Amino acid sequence: MNTKYIDLVNQTFDFPQEEFLLDKDHLRFHDIDLKKLVETYGTPLKFTYLPKISDNIKKAKVWFEHAIKKHSYNGNYNYCYCTKSSHFKHVLNEALKNDIHIETSSAFDIDIIETLKEEGKINDNTFVISNGFKRAQYITNIARLINNGHKNCIPIIDNYEEIDLLSNEIHGNYNIGIRIASEEEPKFEFYTSRLGIGYKNIVPFYNKQVKDNPKVELKMLHFFINTGIRDNAYYWNELLKCLKVYTSLKKICQSLDSLNIGGGFPIKNSLAFDFDYEYIIDEIINQIKLICEEEGVDVPNIFTEFGSFTVGESGGAIYEVLYQKQQNDREKWNMINSSFITTLPDTWAINKRFIMLPINRWNDSYERVLLGGLTCDSDDYYNSEQHMNAIYLPKYNKDKPLYIGFFNIGAYQESIGGYGGLQHCLIPAPKHILIDKDVHGNITTQLFRGQQKSEELLEILGYDKKLETNTIQNTDTELQLADK
Template sequence: MKTKYIDLIEQTFDFPQKEFKLDDNNKLQFHGIDLTNLIAEYGTPLKFTYLPKISENINNAKNWFADAIEKNNYNGKYHYCYCTKSSHFKHVLNEALKNDIHIETSSAFDIDIVENLKAQGKITDDTFVISNGFKRDQYVKNIGKLINNGHKNCIPIIDNYEEINLLSQEIKGNYNIGIRIASEEEPKFEFYTSRLGIGYKNIVPFYNRDIKDNPKVTLKMLHFFINTGIRDTAYYWNELSKCLKVYVNLKKVCPSLDSLNIGGGFPIKNSLAFDYDYAYMIDEIILQIKQTCDEAGVAVPNIFTEFGSYTVGESGGAIYEVLYQKLQNDREKWNMINSSFITTMPDTWAINKRFVMLPINGWQKEYERVLLGGLTCDSDDYYNSEQHMNAIYLPKYSKEKPLYIGFFNTGAYQETIGGFGGLQHCLIPQPKHILIDRDEAGEIVTRVFAPQQTSENLLSILGYDYGINNALALKEEEKIGCNETIKST
């Protein structure tokens, strides 16, 4: 009878897989990284970023688009942009920019990052900076400053009717813009149309009214994105079709329009059963664009994408130790980890997002059905592997042998949503974060990016260090006053 954890995995999934396999001691490896050694050196809880995966995913996408463009005889260029809000960290941007890509921004401080990268020579004036988001005050000023200083490839994407006037007040010369389409959401959404962008039927009238005769502004790009991402569904293809109709109608009255931005939305692996044909989707998108433009008699656009989660998501991971097992009734076993899901992987409770979860050790043990709980006193601090399941399977817990578990492909959004370097729920400290890379010989190299948060870090944010210092200063003042009184006496 096959009752070991390894038996369960091999019977349920195609295993081993490209990034997941067991070593000779039946310990889990991730992209050839010895996770057991990682635990021995750095302890747990532990966050890590495997930098080479970022470049790998970027180049995979660029190759898929190149193949589709060649296959379909598509007379347009492809530009890969990184959506910085997925992870603003310097080590992520440095790795991504090794691959001749461009940047998408979403807020005022994003432009400060762009300026910093330019000062370091990581990007140049030739790098496209696609500025999305609702723009007011500082964001508009920063975009204006960037363009005024010579970055003509900064393209603000117009989100509402007022932004052209606001930008024109800050930008000294002529500048290029794009327009974002307010796509219609899936029926399950609480709202019908995205709050971002301008409605399908209003874009051509908007161009004719506010842009066509404006000598300062040139429309270059139409921007399209839907929340559900790029998926092989009737909903996606229907929305893309409506977008392309807008593009050809706009192109007929706006000769300067030469680019279509299809946004982001490539999914990332969230289980060992993940199955998504990236090459097929890209080929079909290119084909649909070409056919629509050819039928309308207009030139095909250059294609831009803004991949965020796809770029950085699969580079990240987290490792925890199961501290204790609580039997709450006759069937519910709670494996308590030495950290918090709410603080370290907020998407698990905020949007019920799934990640790949596997034990690091214990693969030869019998398995059991368990629930995973975090350290906070919040009832939502747990992990649920399936939307309609309340339990997951792990090797049997024993007090004598520590059980370590890993969550993989957590590299997008979790640090920024969780408030990296800030307060954490119930003051659970933020884990140590390490960076993993490979040297020229292909050997693994690691370094600490950030140590685990300390009590002093959190108390300082809460103002307690100020209170302590202020109290000490008052005592010192009282002491000086007392001495002066003695002297005068």
């Protein structure tokens, strides 16, 4: 009988796969010996496999290069990384090895940009696409960057007041983009994105605030779809509406030469994942060229902003199954030595699914289980009710430790979970390992940060420091009023 866990996987998926293979009874990920990683660093742990970041950037560049060549497309392609997916220095350092550009979303992003410039990681030729609703400090920081010579910083106008705010602080001329407020999918509770300017209002906005403004030049139209780039009727319909706006603007604004097609690519969330990236890119380039030819305008340079696609598939987390609780005749709870709410917040916040596989014991028999975290919150779980497929793992055995891994978790989890801060029920954040390759192709590991300690949490909570008390002296007048 085929009762081993490896039999279950082989019957269900094509296995092994590009990044996953089996070494006897334990799993390897991009040829990383995960068993050795656990033995060296213990669990829980998170890791970032840095070469995967460069791999995905290179793939996307090649796909666009082929599509542009195939369709004789007379425009350039620019790959941007949106920093909100992961702001960590090791992520930016790896991504910037590949001649890319950057998209920002808040004031402190500009501080990161300036630090990278000081270190020589980027220069004035690097495009900085500044998105988001711009509060005062963000405006000030963008203006400082442009005033200091970074003319390739393009603030994307999100609302009607931003041009005046920027012009008040930017000394000379500057370039802008305009963001389209796209219509959302029918499943949303609202019809139109809160970000950007509506389709019908963009040309009137240009005529009123940009056309005769000697200080501002429109260079980019920014098109962002919240659900990302998908091969469905909704995406193609929104892209068509965007292109109609682009061609209408281009006819009255010759400086407009770029289209940012925003919205990210999906990343692998299952061993059954199937997405034809090359076909989608080919069709996007084809559609843009066809519409522009029909309208008699030049095709735009293409910008993309890939965040999850850039960094998501580089990340992983490994936990140990501490204990199994049989709560009734049908439900077995495998308790992990960490928390889903704190370390993988997307699993409970938006029911996001990641690839989950055991690290060891693939030749053991399996059982259906639920996975529970350590917090006392009822939502701290990962199971078949939140996700499409049931969870099967090698049978629990208290004498044979079982380790499980979650893969492709590299985007957003640290920032949403509040990296380095307080965690629910004060469950400590796990240690974080950076994994790279040396010049000979050998795997190297480095401890980026150890597991969070109680002293760090107590300091945040104010238990180990004295609060400053300020005494305000009352004036005679205030004392007299108080007496009355």
